[in-house]
Amino acid sequence: MAKANxxxxxxPSPTGYMHVGNLRTALYAYLAAGDNGTFILRIEDTDxxxxxxxxxxxxxxxxxxxxxxxxxxxxxxxxYGPYIxxxxxxxxxxxxxxxxxxxxxxRCFCDKERLEASRLVQKAAGNxxxxxxxxxxxxxxxxxxKLKAGLPYVVRQRIPDTGSTTITDxxxxxxxxxxxxxxxxxxxxxxxxxxxxxxxxxxxxxMDITIVIRGTEYLSSAPKYNLLYEAFGWPIPKYLHxxxxxxxxxxKLSKRNGDASYQDLIAKGYLSDAVxxxxxxxxxSPGGEQEIFSLEEMKKLFNIHDVSKSPSxxxxxxxxxxxxxYIRALSPEDFYSAALPFVKQAVTRQDIDLKALCALLQTRxxxxxxxxxxxxxxxxxxxxxxxxxxxxxxxxxxxxAPDALRALRPVLEAIPAEAFTPERLHSDLMALVxxxxxxxxxxxxxxxxxxxxxxxxxxxxxxxxALLGKQDSLARIDTALSRLEQAGY
RNA sequence: GGCCCGUUGGUCAAGCGGUUAAGACUCCGGCCUUUCACGCCGGCAACACGGGUUCGAGUCCCGUACGGGUCACCA
Numbered sequence: 001m002a003k004a005n006x007x008x009x010x011x012p013s014p015t016g017y018m019h020v021g022n023l024r025t026a027l028y029a030y031l032a033a034g035d036n037g038t039f040i041l042r043i044e045d046t047d048x049x050x051x052x053x054x055x056x057x058x059x060x061x062x063x064x065x066x067x068x069x070x071x072x073x074x075x076x077x078x079x080y081g082p083y084i085x086x087x088x089x090x091x092x093x094x095x096x097x098x099x100x101x102x103x104x105x106x107r108c109f110c111d112k113e114r115l116e117a118s119r120l121v122q123k124a125a126g127n128x129x130x131x132x133x134x135x136x137x138x139x140x141x142x143x144x145x146k147l148k149a150g151l152p153y154v155v156r157q158r159i160p161d162t163g164s165t166t167i168t169d170x171x172x173x174x175x176x177x178x179x180x181x182x183x184x185x186x187x188x189x190x191x192x193x194x195x196x197x198x199x200x201x202x203x204x205x206x207m208d209i210t211i212v213i214r215g216t217e218y219l220s221s222a223p224k225y226n227l228l229y230e231a232f233g234w235p236i237p238k239y240l241h242x243x244x245x246x247x248x249x250x251x252k253l254s255k256r257n258g259d260a261s262y263q264d265l266i267a268k269g270y271l272s273d274a275v276x277x278x279x280x281x282x283x284x285s286p287g288g289e290q291e292i293f294s295l296e297e298m299k300k301l302f303n304i305h306d307v308s309k310s311p312s313x314x315x316x317x318x319x320x321x322x323x324x325x326y327i328r329a330l331s332p333e334d335f336y337s338a339a340l341p342f343v344k345q346a347v348t349r350q351d352i353d354l355k356a357l358c359a360l361l362q363t364r365x366x367x368x369x370x371x372x373x374x375x376x377x378x379x380x381x382x383x384x385x386x387x388x389x390x391x392x393x394x395x396x397x398x399x400x401a402p403d404a405l406r407a408l409r410p411v412l413e414a415i416p417a418e419a420f421t422p423e424r425l426h427s428d429l430m431a432l433v434x435x436x437x438x439x440x441x442x443x444x445x446x447x448x449x450x451x452x453x454x455x456x457x458x459x460x461x462x463x464x465x466a467l468l469g470k471q472d473s474l475a476r477i478d479t480a481l482s483r484l485e486q487a488g489y
Numbered sequence: 490g491g492c493c494c495g496u497u498g499g500u501c502a503a504g505c506g507g508u509u510a511a512g513a514c515u516c517c518g519g520c521c522u523u524u525c526a527c528g529c530c531g532g533c534a535a536c537a538c539g540g541g542u543u544c545g546a547g548u549c550c551c552g553u554a555c556g557g558g559u560c561a562c563c564a
Contacts, residue, residue, distance in 0.1 A: 013564050047563055112562085128491050128560050154562055172494070181492050181560090189562040196564045220493055220559040243495080243557080250556065278501095281513090285502055289512045308502085311557060315500045318514045328527075363527040374525095391524080429523090444523035452524090460523040 006037030007210050010063075010070070011200070013044040014055035018062045019260040020314065021215070021245040021253055024279045028242060029213040030068045031280075031302035040207060041073030043084045044200075046193045062262050066276050067295050072207075080207040085199050092194035095202050095232070096155045096187055104231040105187055107153040108135040109146050130183035131156065155188035157198075157224065165223040169239045170211070170304050177223050185224055197221060201228045204237055211238040211304065240304050243311040245282055253314055260314070269342060269368025270319065274326040278319045282312045292325055324366035335362045339371055346372035349379055357467060360459040377452045378468070381476050384453035386487055394441030398489045401446040405481050408432060408443055409474065417470040425462045450480035 010026040012018070033039040041063070045051055063070065072078025082088055099105035108131075110118075119129040136158065138146075146153070159182045166176040187198035194202070204212055219241045229236045247253045253260040265275050277293055285308070286293075286301040293301070327335065336358045343354055343361075357375065365371055376382070389401040396404065411428050412420075433443050447461030451473050457464060465473040 011564090015564080044564065050563065108562095115562090123490090126490070130560065175493065177492065183560070186562050191562080193562085195562070200564090214564095216494075216558055217564085218559095223493095241494095241558095246557085252557090281501065283501090287503065289503085291501090291513060310495050312502090313500060315514070318501060321514055324527095360526095364525070366526095394523080426523095433523095440523050442523095448524060454524090456525040458525070460525085462523070 005210065006033050007040065007208050008033045008037065008213055009040040009042050009204070009207065009209050010068075011042040011044050011203075011214075012059050013047060013050070013196075014059060015047070015050040015052055016055055017058050017261045017263055019253055020262060020265075020275070020279050020282075021260075023062065023066070023262050023276075024245060024282060025213060025215060025242055026063060026068055027066075027276060027280055027298075028240070028284070028302075028304075028307065029211075030070075031299050032211055032213060032240070032304055034299055034302070038071045039069070040078070040080075040209070041070040041083065042203060042207070043074055044196060045084060045086045046189075046196065046199055048191065048193065058263065065266075065272050066262075067272075085194070085203065088199075088203070089192060089194075091206070092188065092199060092202055093192070096194070096198065099157070099187070099228075099231060100155065102231065104158050104228075105155050106136055106138070106158055107143060107147075108156045108184075108186075109138075109151050109153045110134055128181070128183075131185075133184055136184070152190045154186045154190050156184045157187050157228065159184055159224070159227065165226055167222045167226050167236075167239065169219070169222070169241050171240060171307050171309055172219070175219070175222075177220075179223075179227075182224055182227075185221075197224065198228070201225050201232075205229065205232070205234045209237050211240055213240045213242065213304075216241045216243050240307065242307060243283060243309060245279070246311045246313045248313060265319075267369075269370065270323050271326045271338070271368075274323040275319070277326070278322045282314065283308045292322070320366045327365055327368070328363055330362070332359060332362065339365070339368055342368045342371040343375065346375045347378050351469060352378060352467060356463075357458075360463055360467075364458045374458055377454050377457070381451075381479065382453040384449070386484060386489075388449045388453070388455055389446055389484070391441065391445050394445040395439055396442055396445045398484060398487070400442070401449075402481060402484045402489055404443050404446040405450060405477055405484075407436065408447055409477050409481075412465065412470065412473060412477070415470065420466055420470040420473075422462050422466040425466055429462065446480075447477070451476045 008029040010029045012022060012026070030039045043056065060075070070076065072080060072083065074083045096105060100107065114134070115131070118132040118134065122129050122132065135156070160179045162179060164176050164178050165182070166174050168174050185197050186195050188194055222239060222241070226236055245253045247260070262275065266272060273294070276295065280293065280298055281291060284302070284306055286303070286306060330338065336355060339358050339361060340354065343357060347354070347357070361371060361374065364374065386398050389396060389398045408429060411432050412425070415424055415428060429443060430440075433440055436443070444461045448457060448464060451461060451464045451468055459467070468476070
């Protein structure tokens with residue numbers, strides 16, 4: 001197969017939770033590897049300051065929950081390890097030394113103050129604030145001297161003074177930049193850690209990555225990476241730079257926004273598969289009219305050239321809809337177990353048939369977190385407004401409601417508690433409706449309001465009465481009756 | 490500001506020189522119906538602008554506008 005020796009990687013840095021932009025990048029890398037390729041997890045923990053230990057677990061958990069299984073990684077091993085950058089320091093050192101020896105990199109002893117001062121000068125002159133290459137021309141003696149004096153230093157890449165560099169991106173095509181616009185970027189930091197800019201090149205090469213998939217924030221650095229690959233004489237991998245997921249037209253999905261995090265979405269009652277499906281579509285389309293895809297289907301259909309070039313805005317409404325589609329597609333049993341924790345937040349009574357309740361809820365739920373507010377009337381009858389008895393369409397009003405309730409009460413009363421089922425209620429109440437020669441709604445609307453005290457409910461009066469049971473239903477009807485009477489109706 | 494990139498309805502998007510410019514979400518009607526929801530039917534709504542190239546341009550080229558990315562010893 002064409003995808004046989006594809007190797008892709010997801011290379012997060014453990015600095016916080018996974019927002020959906022990150023997850024989408026992981027998903028694309030996973031999909032790009034296909035069935036026969038290899039998807040690798042590599043941890044980029046070279047920034048000591050921003051390292052958050054718990055973030056590692058979040059990465060593992062999220063990828064596991066979403067089914068983005070990796071074949072090589074810190075925990076599962078592989079032939080290209082270690083897969084944690086902080087464990088590869090000697091490797092980076094070796095290659096940095098090689099670059100210095102070749103003259104493609106050099107030691108820079110400039111301190112923060114010098115750097116800042118020089119940046120100000122550059123800026124004042126209207127130039128980009130790049131390194132002024134002060135240490136590029138240090139003589140061997142000067143270097144030796146500073147080294148001997150124990151001065152701290154960083155290693156910088158020596159960018160060619162002239163010429164231009166062209167990178168090829170799978171979706172953006174060829175991009176050429178003048179070398180003169182490139183910065184002599186730091187490769188090895190003062191603390192001995194490599195920068196991302198260096199480590200990603202070394203690791204991607206050593207790990208035989210064939211397609212580098214990452215965000216467009218790296219697009220403008222890519223020429224410098226190419227120069228590095230060339231300096232080493234390494235083949236340049238394919239690049240796929242994904243445009244960002246936006247919160248609105250001008251700002252990226254921010255980490256401050258709770259909705260942006262995968263875990264938050266799950267906590268709110270979004271289904272993992274639905275989230276994955278939705279974010280896949282944010283910047284990728286296989287072209288047809290289908291938009292509900294399983295991971296397996298996506299894997300078969302995914303083509304890196306179908307990834308879009310422009311940023312896309314995260315639309316919570318569309319996510320809701322897709323989540324609703326997934327919820328409705330669940331088997332009743334699966335919906336029951338998914339919904340149960342949310343149902344129990346609102347229903348603590350022990351006498352409610354939760355299976356029946358869930359059956360009512362399934363087509364009425366787009367996000368599981370919205371279940372409690374739908375069924376808050378079950379535990380206790382709300383203090384509702386009597387105007388709820390008015391419905392123009394149902395031809396009922398607070399005036400007509402008492403008669404309806406008085407008529408239906410004996411019908412319910414006559415049903416044995418153990419036979420208080422929706423079927424029995426339906427047939428007996430319909431018989432009443434027929435006897436009275438009124439519209440269904442004339443009887444059923446008042447019933448629904450009386451037993452629920454809500455304007456909208458999952459299920460009608462019959463279903464809710466059956467759910468609450470005979471005793472509670474009659475009690476709620478009596479409550480309605482006495483309240484209506486007291487109000488003078 | 491320099492460099493790079495992008496621009497089809499409010500949103501996600503199909504389109505790859507000739508189409509009545511798909512589809513989905515949202516919104517609005519209608520049907521179904523014991524409320525709501527589901528389901529079904531229908532509707533509103535787009536090629537940023539200006540020049541070229543071409544018999545013909547959403548599709549190709551140039552410019553403008555707008556938007557994004559980047560310019561760290563962060564990734």
